[in-house]
Amino acid sequence: MEAHALTIRLTNQVEFPFLVLLISGGHCLLALVRGVSDFLLLGKSLDIAPGDMLDKVARRLSLINRPEYSTMSGGKAIEHLAKEGDRFHFTLSPPMQNAKNCNFSFTGLQHVIDKLIERKEKEEGIEKGQILSSAADIAAAVQHVTACHLATRTQRAILFCKQRGLLPPANAVLVVSGGVASNSYIRKALEIVANATQCTSLCPPPRLCTDNGVMIAWNGIERLRAGLGILYDVENFRYEPKCPLGVDISQEVAEAAIKVPQLKMTI
Numbered sequence: 001m002e003a004h005a006l007t008i009r010l011t012n013q014v015e016f017p018f019l020v021l022l023i024s025g026g027h028c029l030l031a032l033v034r035g036v037s038d039f040l041l042l043g044k045s046l047d048i049a050p051g052d053m054l055d056k057v058a059r060r061l062s063l064i065n066r067p068e069y070s071t072m073s074g075g076k077a078i079e080h081l082a083k084e085g086d087r088f089h090f091t092l093s094p095p096m097q098n099a100k101n102c103n104f105s106f107t108g109l110q111h112v113i114d115k116l117i118e119r120k121e122k123e124e125g126i127e128k129g130q131i132l133s134s135a136a137d138i139a140a141a142v143q144h145v146t147a148c149h150l151a152t153r154t155q156r157a158i159l160f161c162k163q164r165g166l167l168p169p170a171n172a173v174l175v176v177s178g179g180v181a182s183n184s185y186i187r188k189a190l191e192i193v194a195n196a197t198q199c200t201s202l203c204p205p206p207r208l209c210t211d212n213g214v215m216i217a218w219n220g221i222e223r224l225r226a227g228l229g230i231l232y233d234v235e236n237f238r239y240e241p242k243c244p245l246g247v248d249i250s251q252e253v254a255e256a257a258i259k260v261p262q263l264k265m266t267i
Helices: 002-006 050-060 074-082 107-124 135-163 184-196 213-226 250-256
Strands: 018-023 028-035 038-044 172-177 199-202
Touching: 002 018, 002 028, 002 172, 002 213, 018 135, 028 135, 038 135, 038 250, 050 074, 050 107, 050 135, 074 135, 074 184, 107 135, 135 172, 135 184, 135 250, 172 184, 184 199
Parallel strands: 018 172, 172 199
Antiparallel strands: 018 028, 028 038
16 A cells, blocks of 8 residues: 555656555555655545455446456446446445544445445346346446545545645645546546646556556655665564554544535546
8 A cells, every 4th residue: 555655756757645445356445645754644444445346346246247348457447338228327325424534344335336336137037147238327327426435535635634734725736546447437537526626636547546556666666765674584473464554543533524625527
């Protein structure tokens, strides 16, 4: 996650501090990046990641059975199919609308979508594994509600950071990174948020959005330059399976209970 957050500094001239939204198949979090190894965690997914949900929806829609999508990841298939659909055909509500924090949740949304697909299969009289005639509309609605959920939490994070003086009032930078950041629809939704909050939205090129060796190497260069975490003796070294990203201030964000102005998501 640290490498994902710092990748933008390989391709763009970005100074600290900046806000990063990391969205992938395994992670979803908002953090303020104050230095190479100095992070404030503002919010994270309470269950699954958005990429995981999109993959599961693609499997449930049996998109792998359509030749044009058979070699794509689930998230990429949803993005392509959504271009053929009408997002207004189905109404899906963004999760956690009453929770004024920066956390995310996708499990409940996935359950709602599963029920919707099941209902449409019964209506159309088709069996699981066959393609629904409304699959494109479902994909468009799913992609839109995902984008809206990510956008609202990100907007609150920007407002919180500016209120607390953690980001400059103008020309602050929002970095969107991770595999889901390659979704152009979601990127456009976040650009709307950036424009509304006087921020600049930046995203690494798609080849550097997914997990890759280049970002890990760059993370190493950043740490080497800063003199952080350099080991000269690996004897008696302790390995841990998980490492938290920075200091968690998500409770402080929740207590601030910032109301987010509604933005028109015309994409």
